[in-house]
Amino acid sequence: MTTATTHDDAHDDHGPAKGLMRWVTTTNHKDIGTLYLWLAFIMLLTGGSMAMVIRAELFQPGLQFVKPEFFNQMTTMHGLIMVFGAIMPAFVGLANWLIPMQIGAPDMALPRMNNWSFWILPFAFTMLASTLLMEGGAPAFGWTFYAPLSTTFAPDSTDYFIFAVHLMGISSVMGAINVIATILNMRAPGMTLMKMPLFVWTWLITAYLLIAVMPVLAGAVTMMLTDRHFDTSFFDAAGGGDPVMFQHIFWFFGHPEVYIMILPAFGIISAIVPTFARKPLFGYSSMVYASASIAILSFMVWAHHMFTTGMPVAGELYFMYATILISVPTGVKVFNWVSTMWKGSMTFETPMLWALGFIVMFTIGGFSGLMLGVAPVDTQYHDTYFVVAHFHYVLVTGALYSIIAAFYYWVPKWTGNMYSETHGKIHFWWSTISVNVLFFPQHFVGLAGMPRRIPDYSLQFAEFNAISSIGGFAFGLAQVYFLYIIIKTIKGGEKATDKVWEGATGLEFEALPSPAPYHSFDTAPEIK
Amino acid sequence: MSTASSADQYYVPHGTHWPIIGSIGLTTTVVGFARYLHGAELTMTFLGLAIVIFMMYGWFGQVVNESMSGLYSKQVDMSFRWGMGWFIFSEVMFFAAFFGALFYARAFSIPWLDGASNNAATAEYLWPNFEAAWPLLAVPLAEKYEVAKQAMGAWGLPAINTAILLTSGLTVTLAHHALKRQDRDWLVYWLAATVALGFLFVGLQAWEYSHAYDDLNLRMDSGIYGSTFYMLTGFHGFHVTMGATMLLIITIRAMKGHFTPENHFAFEAVAWYWHFVDVVWLGLFIFVYWI
Ligand code: HEM
Numbered sequence: 158m159t160t161a162t163t164h165d166d167a168h169d170d171h172g173p174a175k176g177l178m179r180w181v182t183t184t185n186h187k188d189i190g191t192l193y194l195w196l197a198f199i200m201l202l203t204g205g206s207m208a209m210v211i212r213a214e215l216f217q218p219g220l221q222f223v224k225p226e227f228f229n230q231m232t233t234m235h236g237l238i239m240v241f242g243a244i245m246p247a248f249v250g251l252a253n254w255l256i257p258m259q260i261g262a263p264d265m266a267l268p269r270m271n272n273w274s275f276w277i278l279p280f281a282f283t284m285l286a287s288t289l290l291m292e293g294g295a296p297a298f299g300w301t302f303y304a305p306l307s308t309t310f311a312p313d314s315t316d317y318f319i320f321a322v323h324l325m326g327i328s329s330v331m332g333a334i335n336v337i338a339t340i341l342n343m344r345a346p347g348m349t350l351m352k353m354p355l356f357v358w359t360w361l362i363t364a365y366l367l368i369a370v371m372p373v374l375a376g377a378v379t380m381m382l383t384d385r386h387f388d389t390s391f392f393d394a395a396g397g398g399d400p401v402m403f404q405h406i407f408w409f410f411g412h413p414e415v416y417i418m419i420l421p422a423f424g425i426i427s428a429i430v431p432t433f434a435r436k437p438l439f440g441y442s443s444m445v446y447a448s449a450s451i452a453i454l455s456f457m458v459w460a461h462h463m464f465t466t467g468m469p470v471a472g473e474l475y476f477m478y479a480t481i482l483i484s485v486p487t488g489v490k491v492f493n494w495v496s497t498m499w500k501g502s503m504t505f506e507t508p509m510l511w512a513l514g515f516i517v518m519f520t521i522g523g524f525s526g527l528m529l530g531v532a533p534v535d536t537q538y539h540d541t542y543f544v545v546a547h548f549h550y551v552l553v554t555g556a557l558y559s560i561i562a563a564f565y566y567w568v569p570k571w572t573g574n575m576y577s578e579t580h581g582k583i584h585f586w587w588s589t590i591s592v593n594v595l596f597f598p599q600h601f602v603g604l605a606g607m608p609r610r611i612p613d614y615s616l617q618f619a620e621f622n623a624i625s626s627i628g629g630f631a632f633g634l635a636q637v638y639f640l641y642i643i644i645k646t647i648k649g650g651e652k653a654t655d656k657v658w659e660g661a662t663g664l665e666f667e668a669l670p671s672p673a674p675y676h677s678f679d680t681a682p683e684i685k
Numbered sequence: 686m687s688t689a690s691s692a693d694q695y696y697v698p699h700g701t702h703w704p705i706i707g708s709i710g711l712t713t714t715v716v717g718f719a720r721y722l723h724g725a726e727l728t729m730t731f732l733g734l735a736i737v738i739f740m741m742y743g744w745f746g747q748v749v750n751e752s753m754s755g756l757y758s759k760q761v762d763m764s765f766r767w768g769m770g771w772f773i774f775s776e777v778m779f780f781a782a783f784f785g786a787l788f789y790a791r792a793f794s795i796p797w798l799d800g801a802s803n804n805a806a807t808a809e810y811l812w813p814n815f816e817a818a819w820p821l822l823a824v825p826l827a828e829k830y831e832v833a834k835q836a837m838g839a840w841g842l843p844a845i846n847t848a849i850l851l852t853s854g855l856t857v858t859l860a861h862h863a864l865k866r867q868d869r870d871w872l873v874y875w876l877a878a879t880v881a882l883g884f885l886f887v888g889l890q891a892w893e894y895s896h897a898y899d900d901l902n903l904r905m906d907s908g909i910y911g912s913t914f915y916m917l918t919g920f921h922g923f924h925v926t927m928g929a930t931m932l933l934i935i936t937i938r939a940m941k942g943h944f945t946p947e948n949h950f951a952f953e954a955v956a957w958y959w960h961f962v963d964v965v966w967l968g969l970f971i972f973v974y975w976i
């Protein structure tokens with residue numbers, strides 16, 4: 158395999174072009190990674206402010222600030238923006254920055270397409286956000302957009318939502334194709350598959366999931382579109398279709414989608430824990446196999462979101478057992494991280510704190526997920542705040558925590574500057590306390606029967622909701638503080654060493670200076 | 686200093702304006718279409734499509750030029766192969782969604798509407814006169830959807846179309862063999878034959894649609910049978926049109942002397958794509974038309 162690089166201009170070690178057009182026309186994986194990460198952060202703050210509206214309304218029982226219709230638009234847009242705008246682009250941004258460096262490649266395999274994957278997204282999200290200003294308001298049917306709420310009873314703006322989803326899908330599929338081509342074709346000589354860092358492995362599997370399910374989502378919204386405007390009856394029983402069919406198709410996408418949002422997180426945690434435990438990762442190959450089996454199983458469990466929708470009993474049983482089976486490979490991972498720390502010489506720098514926070518709180522979310530996977534008890538939990546608590550533990554203290562951990566872990570490599578350890582630690586403890594104040598009480602109100610996606614509630618839930626809202630505002634503020642930390646670190650700070658962390662391993666730390674040069678590996682590094 | 690054409694280096698292009706043009710084009714297209722759905726003219730959609738076509742022409746043109754001037758190493762070629770392969774897989778999954786809808790309707794929703802599984806009481810109460818059948822020519826709520834008079838048979842046009850597509854799969858393979866033995870004349874002939882068969886297929890499909898509309902009253906709004914029929918055959922027909930257009934471009938390039946026995950990724954990519962639409966058609970023929 159050849160690895161030297163040609164550029165289409167005559168000189169090699171030049172920096173980026175100047176001005177705004179640099180960002181619009183760039184094909185450099187680091188530039189594109191930066192674009193993705195900033196987009197994700199802007200979306201996080203946008204979706205976060207919607208969450209603040211939701212929590213303000215729920216601070217007390219009764220209707221205070223917003224109309225019920227607007228409340229529903231807020232939950233819908235919040236969910237869509239966080240999933241498609243914050244978490245997914247953040248992981249793609251990390252993939253762009255890290256995968257070429259970690260496998261010793263000059264860049265991503267298809268650099269022009271890489272640019273397009275990113276530059277579709279601002280258009281897609283502008284379209285999505287513009288629905289808020291349209292007559293009849295934004296979509297208000299929840300991020301799961303079940304028919305017939307999204308077909309017969311939806312506002313006109315739904316069509317813009319549909320096309321926004323199409324565009325995001327095109328972007329995700331192109332991004333995923335690029336990741337796969339890069340990993341399979343661009344590794345430095347000697348970088349065998351089983352030597353790849355786990356972040357690379359988990360992204361390889363994530364990319365496969367993306368290519369498999371984003372087109373199914375595109376199919377689902379396409380059927381919605383024709384049901385809305387061309388009188389097809391896919392989701393209409395009157396014509397022989399079935400609204401339940403929508404749920405099946407949606408969740409065939411939706412469940413793998415949740416693994417799309419957590420597998421790269423597993424890769425990040427598997428990089429950080431060994432560094433700060435100063436021991437190699439325990440059970441590397443079992444991590445790889447566990448990730449692969451999670452991916453395969455994730456296609457076979459979708460109807461656990463539909464236990465109360467109505468399904469033959471055999472179906473309920475099958476989906477229940479299959480769901481619970483997923484806890485086996487997931488457990489393997491948690492045990493491996495714990496075993497990695499066992500008897501290690503641990504230190505607790507900021508990235509490690511976020512990683513530990515991830516391990517503890519993601520596991521809490523995993524346990525509530527197990528509870529929800531049990532069909533008979535899910536009959537009680539479904540569509541209550543217990544579900545809200547569950548998916549926020551896995552998404553906020555899971556996916557989002559891993560992204561923040563990754564930021565602190567790799568930002569010295571990206572910028573050449575250390576962040577301030579004091580600020581990082583304050584950020585961690587502030588977030589971790591508030592996020593639990595925010596989401597833990599939601600378990601209780603959920604078990605007691607408080608439904609989700611409702612702007613008002615009965616009086617017995619008042620205290621817990623007030624507590625939850627306070628936690629919410631505090632957590633939101635903590636992320637504004639994070640913005641300050643990010644900018645400060647980019648602007649300056651103590652210079653990072655090339656290795657950054659005493660226990661760090663991997664090409665990006667061992668074979669590249671800090672900050673990493675604009676072109677990482679024009680000639681392939683040697684892999685021992 | 687690296688001079689830009691060494692064949693064993695990985696080519697990393699710098700700076701490209703095609704993607705942003707593509708994004709503008711796509712956005713214009715879909716916003717235009719959304720506005721059309723609410724009463725506007727299609728002008729904006731056509732403008733958007735024109736931008737997208739301009740972008741594809743420019744982008745692919747640039748890639749072709751780079752390839753012809755020997756900038757791409759074997760490794761770059763391999764990236765393209767992985768890219769195309771996984772793109773086709775994504776297309777497979779797109780069709781899988783609509784096949785899934787077809788199977789779900791046939792296996793579950795229609796029998797259940799007639800009371801199968803544990804739905805006897807519901808069916809009796811809601812649609813007492815509904816009877817499960819496939820192709821579905823009587824929907825549960827007859828006032829809402831005007832149904833087809835008759836189903837589309839398999840052994841007329843669809844069978845001929847099957848033969849046409851299968852033959853075209855053969856001709857494109859013969860073209861590949863001709864390319865490999867450097868027989869440019871037959872390369873062009875077989876390619877031209879494939880293109881002709883492809884467009885013939887599309888023409889016959891259009892004819893079948895008019896027959897379906899005028900004679901059978903089979904339309905998109907004829908209940909789930911019409912919905913699945915048009916969604917699946919429609920998207921397939923669109924893909925055949927795209928494939929045939931790409932084949933036409935490949936034919937023109939072959940006439941201009943592009944491609945060598947060692948280096949003809951574009952040809953192969955289009956051939957893979959062509960086999961893919963072929964296989965999808967077999968699925969359609971069996972599950973939409975035949976059984
Ligand atoms: C500032 C932190 C956050 C707060 C305070 C917050 C709060 C909320 C609230 C109050 C709801 C509405 C519950 C309901 O009535 O159904 C909600 C829904 C949701 N959140 Fe968050 N959230 C936060 C962060 C996130 C993140 C990072 C994600 C991303 C992955 C996320 C994903 C979702 C999803 C998918 C829904 C469901 C939307 C729907 O039901 O349509 N949230 N969140």
Ligand SMILES: [Cu+2]
Pocket residue numbers: 411412415458459461462
């Ligand atoms: Cu699930």
